[in-house]
Amino acid sequence: xxxxxxxxxxxxxxxxxxxxxxxxxxxxxxxxxxxxxxxxxxxxxxxxxxxxxxxxxxxxxxxxxxxxxxxxxxxxxxxxxxxxxxxxxxxxxxxxxxxxxxxxxxxxxxxxxxxxxxxxxxxxxxxxxxxxxxxxxxxxxxxxxxxxxxxxxxxxxxxxxxxxxxxxxxxxxxxxxxxxxxxxxxxxxxxxxxxxxxxxxxxxxxxxxxxxxxxxxxxxxxxxxxxxxxxxxxxxxxxxxxxxxxxxxxxxxxxxxxxxxxxxxxxxxxxxxxxxxxxxxxxxxxxxxxxxxxxxxxxxxxxxxxxxxxxxxxxxxxxxxxxxxxxxxxxxxxxxx
Amino acid sequence: xxxxxxxxxxxxxxxxxxxxxxxxxxxxxxxxxxxxxxxxxxxxxxxxxxxxxxxxxxxxxxxxxxxxxxxxxxxxxxxxxxxxxxxxxxxxxxxxxxxxxxxxxxxxxxxxxxxxxxxxxxxxxxxxxxxxxxxxxxxxxxxxxxxxxxxxxxxxxxxxxxxxxxxxxxxxxxxxxxxxxxxxxxxxxxxxxxxxxxxxxxxxxxxxxxxxxxxxxxx
Numbered sequence: 001x002x003x004x005x006x007x008x009x010x011x012x013x014x015x016x017x018x019x020x021x022x023x024x025x026x027x028x029x030x031x032x033x034x035x036x037x038x039x040x041x042x043x044x045x046x047x048x049x050x051x052x053x054x055x056x057x058x059x060x061x062x063x064x065x066x067x068x069x070x071x072x073x074x075x076x077x078x079x080x081x082x083x084x085x086x087x088x089x090x091x092x093x094x095x096x097x098x099x100x101x102x103x104x105x106x107x108x109x110x111x112x113x114x115x116x117x118x119x120x121x122x123x124x125x126x127x128x129x130x131x132x133x134x135x136x137x138x139x140x141x142x143x144x145x146x147x148x149x150x151x152x153x154x155x156x157x158x159x160x161x162x163x164x165x166x167x168x169x170x171x172x173x174x175x176x177x178x179x180x181x182x183x184x185x186x187x188x189x190x191x192x193x194x195x196x197x198x199x200x201x202x203x204x205x206x207x208x209x210x211x212x213x214x215x216x217x218x219x220x221x222x223x224x225x226x227x228x229x230x231x232x233x234x235x236x237x238x239x240x241x242x243x244x245x246x247x248x249x250x251x252x253x254x255x256x257x258x259x260x261x262x263x264x265x266x267x268x269x270x271x272x273x274x275x276x277x278x279x280x281x282x283x284x285x286x287x288x289x290x291x292x293x294x295x296x297x298x299x300x301x302x303x304x305x306x307x308x309x310x311x312x313x314x315x316x317x318x319x320x321x322x323x324x325x326x327x328x329x330x331x332x333x334x335x336x337x
Numbered sequence: 338x339x340x341x342x343x344x345x346x347x348x349x350x351x352x353x354x355x356x357x358x359x360x361x362x363x364x365x366x367x368x369x370x371x372x373x374x375x376x377x378x379x380x381x382x383x384x385x386x387x388x389x390x391x392x393x394x395x396x397x398x399x400x401x402x403x404x405x406x407x408x409x410x411x412x413x414x415x416x417x418x419x420x421x422x423x424x425x426x427x428x429x430x431x432x433x434x435x436x437x438x439x440x441x442x443x444x445x446x447x448x449x450x451x452x453x454x455x456x457x458x459x460x461x462x463x464x465x466x467x468x469x470x471x472x473x474x475x476x477x478x479x480x481x482x483x484x485x486x487x488x489x490x491x492x493x494x495x496x497x498x499x500x501x502x503x504x505x506x507x508x509x510x511x512x513x514x515x516x517x518x519x520x521x522x523x524x525x526x527x528x529x530x531x532x533x534x535x536x537x538x539x540x541x542x543x544x545x546x547x548x549x550x551x552x553x554x555x556x
């Protein structure tokens with residue numbers, strides 16, 4: 001089953017449900033404090049911010065934090081794919097952008113016309129790319145990097161994701177600013193809050209005739225954060241930082257590769273489609289190369305892109321699957337057999 | 338076997354990630370600076386607004402409110418709106434009362450006199466007031482603008498007088514409304530009932546209704 005469309009439909013449905021709930025005074029709240037009437041699950045960052053700023057222990061906030069940690073341990077950053085409205089807002093960028101890699105799309109279309117399955121066609125195109133890359137002469141920078149080893153490479157290594165990145169600074173800044181200024185500063189500019197604020201302000205404008213400049217300011221700030229600043233989620237979002245920190249303890253629903261079917265281990269082919277499909281930069285086949293597993297948003301893109309259906313997301317890791325993350329696939333191929 | 342050993346031996350080297358890239362440091366510090374700038378809107382000053390029941394301590398409200406809009410949503414009479422940015426950036430999207438269509442009855446009919454907004458507030462930014470809330474909470478004070486009020490043009494309008502649930506408005510010798518300050522709790526029934534703006538030709542230049550609730554004075 002392809003979940004590509006579901007990844008848009010589910011967050012949009014959630015936004016619609018919250019909008020309808022707002023229209024009918026239902027008391028389900030927004031994602032900042034979702035629940036029923038006086039029982040709410042607070043946003044973990046909001047819960048921390050409000051307790052730090054008001055210097056009070058709020059029982060509902062503490063309970064929400066505990067539940068949030070439990071949910072993240074079980075599901076990792078699944079919220080980012082399956083509930084958060086920000087990636088949906090980010091998709092508006094594609095509306096203004098001309099379709100990228102039209103050449104590839106054309107190539108896959110040609111192959112598909114020849115009778116190959118879409119996944120297979122993509123695999124072939126990917127392989128062609130790999131061959132092309134191997135044939136291009138090295139750039140001076142690459143040559144220098146090869147000569148001097150890792151210490152001298154700079155730019156090449158910089159492309160590798162760090163364990164501690166800019167989001168963690170923003171997370172620290174969000175908590176620190178709440179303490180210094182005495183109010184949850186980040187909540188004022190949170191794009192999730194701004195998305196729902198925009199929906200509500202529009203509804204209030206047409207429902208109650210409430211005219212305000214907030215109606216311009218809220219979406220404008222949202223556009224700046226999500227559309228103009230590139231990669232909000234990867235570079236700035238403190239919630240994603242918080243979730244990835246907790247998700248270091250996540251072991252469930254982790255993508256696992258069946259080496260006996262994977263093109264690379266079974267046939268020695270170069271594929272790397274799973275790594276290319278991952279939106280947070282995890283290289284599923286070679287986890288040591290890309291982002292950490294704690295970044296996984298459980299979006300299933302790798303599962304679906306795999307031409308041989310070798311990737312699954314089991315509830316609990318299997319023994320052989322856990323070995324695959326160590327990168328010693330010779331040994332592992334044997335155990336798989 | 339030697340091949341396997343070599344691979345496992347090389348693996349930890351390859352797996353080591355940089356702890357922090359220069360780009361990450363720059364973006365992160367930029368983000369922190371932006372948050373500091375946003376935080377300093379606190380010193381710009383806000384125009385006081387009329388708050389829902391339990392939000393009368395503005396400082397406590399601002400320190401706890403996460404702008405989740407749950408109070409706006411639950412309000413059965415739709416009088417709670419996100420505070421406008423015109424009233425100050427600091428309070429933007431925190432709850433404020435808008436009496437254009439309706440007034441606050443402290444949920445007397447809907448929830449037995451316990452305001453739903455304070456009951457659902459997840460952070461205690463709207464602190465549950467002692468019940469019955471209509472007797473203990475002062476949301477603000479109604480003020481008559483005698484330039485715009487139709488009754489002060491001796492037209493005989495008395496909508497606000499009739500609307501007040503607490504008999505906090507009396508009529509003077511010319512049948513003009515006068516607010517009794519000690520009785521008024523700022524529920525907004527008078528403002529919701531005022532028709533002065535619908536009579537634009539009579540009250541020329543009016544930008545608001547002739548009777549409006551203003552926030553309680555700080556003293």
